[in-house]
Amino acid sequence: AQKITQTQPGMFVQEKEAVTLDCTYDTSDQSYGLFWYKQPSSGEMIFLIYQGSYDEQNATEGRYSLNFQKARKSANLVISASQLGDSAMYFCAMREGARAGSYQLTFGKGTKLSVIP
Amino acid sequence: GAGVSQTPSNKVTEKGKYVELRCDPISGHTALYWYRQSLGQGPEFLIYFQGTGAADDSGLPNDRFFAVRPEGSVSTLKIQRTERGDSAVYLCASSLNTNLQTQYFGPGTRLLVL
Numbered sequence: 533a534q535k536i537t538q539t540q541p542g543m544f545v546q547e548k549e550a551v552t553l554d555c556t557y558d559t560s561d562q563s564y565g566l567f568w569y570k571q572p573s574s575g576e577m578i579f580l581i582y583q584g585s586y587d588e589q590n591a592t593e594g595r596y597s598l599n600f601q602k603a604r605k606s607a608n609l610v611i612s613a614s615q616l617g618d619s620a621m622y623f624c625a626m627r628e629g630a631r632a633g634s635y636q637l638t639f640g641k642g643t644k645l646s647v648i649p
Numbered sequence: 650g651a652g653v654s655q656t657p658s659n660k661v662t663e664k665g666k667y668v669e670l671r672c673d674p675i676s677g678h679t680a681l682y683w684y685r686q687s688l689g690q691g692p693e694f695l696i697y698f699q700g701t702g703a704a705d706d707s708g709l710p711n712d713r714f715f716a717v718r719p720e721g722s723v724s725t726l727k728i729q730r731t732e733r734g735d736s737a738v739y740l741c742a743s744s745l746n747t748n749l750q751t752q753y754f755g756p757g758t759r760l761l762v763l
Contacts, residue, residue, distance in 0.1 A: 536691075567751070575738060577692070577754035623691050635680065635744075636705065637752060639691030 535559065536624050536640035543645050545614045552599070553609040553643045555624030561585075564628045566607040567637065568598065571621040580622075583607060611645075619647045651675070653755035655741050661761045662731055670726040670758045674743030681724050682742040682752060683716055692740050698724060699746075731762045 537556045545551035557566065568580040583591045583598045591598040599608040611618055621644050625637040654673040662668050674681050680699055684692035694708040698718045706716075713731075718724040728735055738757040744750040 569754070574756070575759075576756045577740060577742075579751050579753060582751055625691070636682065636694035636697060636708065637684075637692070638694070641689070641691050 534640075535638045536626055538624055538640035538643050540643045541641075543643055545611075545618075545645065545647055547616060547647055547649050548613055550610060550612045551614055551645065553611070553622050553624075553645065555607045555609065555640060557605050557607060557624075557626050559605075559626065559628050561628045564626055566598070566600070567625040567627070568596070568607075568609045569623045569625060569639075570618075571623060571642070573620070577623070581609070614647045616647050616649060619645060621645075653741055653743050653753055655739075655755040655758050657758060658756065659759045659761075661763065663763050664731060664733060666731050666762075668728050668731055668760065670728075670739050670760070672724045672726070672741030672743075672755060674722065674724070674741070675753060677745065678743035678753075679721070679746050680744045680750070680752075681718060682744075683724070683726050684740040684742065686738045686740055686757070688737075695726070695739075728760075731760075733762050736760055736762045 564585045566583045570578045581591050581593045581596045583600045590600050595612045597610045621642045623639050623642045625639045656671045682697045683695040686692040696706045696716050701721045713729045716726045738759050740757045742752040742754045744752045
């Protein structure tokens with residue numbers, strides 16, 4: 533089974549509108565972290581936001597917020613007031629904490645977001 | 650401060666050749682990770698270092714791949730007898746330590762094996 537599932541290969545959003553990018557995850561660990569990264573066409577992975585499994589409040593970073601629904605195992609990224617510069621690939625990733633010595637990130641396949649002027 | 654840097658940014662080689670890819674992490678970051686990203690996919694984990702030692706190399710695909718970090722800072726990913734299937738973007742990331750710290754990525758090295 534996929535550990536990280538991003539079901540939207542591509543999304544379009546009008547400039548200044550909000551958009552939600554979906555992410556579901558699968559883990560049996562109690563302690564884990566969820567991340568969103570942005571990858572523009574230049575290729576660099578840019579960290580956006582982090583949510584810990586024990587965090588009671590949804591994470592927010594400027595125009596980015598993470599809609600964390602633990603029972604549903606979902607961690608959707610919400611981008612408010614979209615800008616043209618938001619056009620990029622977006623990756624959801626998980627780090628599971630239980631296995632000693634393993635801090636690798638597992639990534640989904642990504643969603644390509646296109647912001648329309 | 651400076652972010653993670655990787656050299657070269659692009660590498661073209663022929664099948665069967667040996668290549669080295671370099672990663673210079675953020676100063677003071679003790680944890681360093683290598684990932685490989687194939688076209689249209691998310692990055693896949695290769696190996697991670699805590700200090701000088703490889704703490705987890707479970708993602709290396711076979712024994713043609715090897716990585717070192719002799720002084721606990723710069724790391725080199727080495728690929729022997731390259732194959733066309735090795736063509737990908739190789740990403741390096743570092744974090745302050747391994748305890749739930751965010752990984753910050755470099756720009757990657759695009760490897761093309763002809």
